Amino acid sequence: MVKKLSSYFSFTLPGNIWRMLASEHWLVAEIRDGQTRKANFAAVDIRSGRLQWDYLELPESWWVSGTTIQTDTLLVQLYPDPQQPQTKGIIAIDLPTGTIRWQQPQHSFLRLTEQGILAVQGTEGESIFQLLSLATGEVVSRIEPVQLDDFSSPAQPYLLLPTHYTQENTYFGSIVSFIHHKLGLQPQKAVDYAEFQQLISISYYIYEHKNLTNYLLILDKEGNVRLHERLASQLPGIGLDTFFIIHQYLIVVKDKKDLIAYEL
Known part of the structure; x- marks a missing residue:
């Protein structure tokens, strides 16, 4: 299981x-x-x-x-x-x-x-x-x-920000194809992508009722879905850094009001 x-x-x-x-x-x-x-x-x-x-x-x-x-x-x-x-x-x-x-x-x-x-x-x-x-x-x-x-800025080795890929980027197409094969969905506009330990995190957008909805997908290296969560709906556009990882915790904001941390 x-x-x-x-x-x-x-x-x-x-x-x-x-x-x-x-x-x-x-x-x-x-x-x-x-x-x-x-x-x-x-x-x-x-x-x-x-x-x-x-x-x-x-x-x-x-x-x-x-x-x-x-x-x-x-x-x-x-x-x-x-x-x-x-x-x-x-x-x-x-x-x-x-x-x-x-x-x-x-x-x-x-x-x-x-x-x-x-x-x-x-x-x-x-x-x-x-x-x-x-x-x-x-x-x-x-x-x-x-x-x-x-004057140099302080290092932040404990913080991992995702990479933001727009649809003009070569990697965007590869990630879209992967999600389409895995979930049967067609992401739009952009994705945020990060790898941490044995987990892959992808934030993506799809159209629902003519508006964008943002989802977060977490998988392990075997392709098992560990989390699939809707973060926001009826969006006018895409965002940046829709999640980040600090130490061993994945931080997300859901529906603009809920601050959530998941253990990785």
Whole structure:
């Protein structure tokens, strides 16, 4: 008898999951409600599979977005002017407690590096690049523009993202033929594909009632189906990174609200 994948955790969150962020020990979902124009976040401790919290007290309720996670810190950026796409303001959230650790209202986030946070501060048309401490948000040093490429991003060996193949790619046709032979279905538009240990993961789309439906198929190397799950229906288009693997867990979002992890 083929052993199906078992769920490690499953949480229904209070709003549509718009983005997922991951670190070695944490998952953070960015949640948005277009009707109330409120954005918030929820954090899951991967080590315990526990929902740590699902609400933050932030100074801005809509023009805010998560950027990255490092160790036990979530970095959030603010958009002070809705008419302009530029960011201004960084907030660091302590993930174990769900509280604000520090704020830098005059800086814009560039990227996370092994040395700290690269940020930019604008003063009368001049952009000043600085390195901020992840722990405190304090300015560590000023960075010249020519030095920006000297800062490397932290490695993420625990994280596996799928490869996205559109219908223009040669591999897309091979995967479509495999699914058609296995399930009698004809995937459309694009697929996400990943191999982990002895398992193959494929996220694909088919038309149902003139709209796209997204399915996730997990098979072992012998071709046995370990999981076949509908993730979303009535979609206007395709998405990217419809699943990812962190440590030995496969992470998916179902119906925009359910955050699910399967043990691989």
